[in-house]
Amino acid sequence: MSEQAGQWHFLTNHARVLVTIARDPGARLRAIAWVCRIIERTAQSIVTDLEQAGYVRRERDGRRMRHLLLCTDGTLRHPTEENVPVRELLDVFTSHDSPR
Template identity: 35%
Template sequence: MILLSRNSSMVLREVALQVGITERAVQRIIADLEEGGVIRREKVGRQNHYAIIGDRPLRHPIEAHRSINDLLELLAETTDEEA
């Protein structure tokens, strides 16, 4: 989700390589996120573009008071501090 939020047109094969899991596993995760209303896939020509629906709440009840945008912002801050 982080990679797709930074590059909406990244192909799933590249996501798999960067994350270190199989392309098939990435496909299952993306399908789960689509089904849960967390991301939306749009076909642009022959390529898929992914939109993160950031105002959605996190799925776990303990974190449900936070949105996906909150999580992505926190992770972006952490990544910026490490750089």
Template identity: 40%
Template sequence: MTNHAHVLLCLAQGESLTARELSQLIGITERAVQAIVADLIADGYLDKSKEGRRNRYTVNPSGRLRHPLESAHTVGELIEALT
């Protein structure tokens, strides 16, 4: 799986994870996690809100997968299949 998928699956668990915690779980740099999260927000797969000083990310399960081979499926279907 891609690092984008790893970040998405980790955040789909519902825990409020920091970029540092995600980087340690996935095995990539914190900067890479920040770039991936920004990509996922820009593509509509994640929503971002503030909780005090922390960011909270919520997965948008109705987001459509981009690749033509998977475009008939949603993020929610992917998460359900992999968890």
């Protein structure tokens, strides 16, 4: 891998958090942050962004919070991908998680 290639990423932290939630809706913020290699405060901010945009909803489950995916039939936000359903992105990154 070239030195320049190591300086940018294909996915944003928002996409990583959404994929992590899709893989484990019961994941705690600490786990989401660890998987995405961000700090917990950033994970909290991103989950709030996703909630405000209508992609996820937080729901109390006993003493824990669960994250419910809401907008998988909605589309990605960037104008060049505005016709691509969120579900397609999630399928790419979660399809290998399911037993075959």
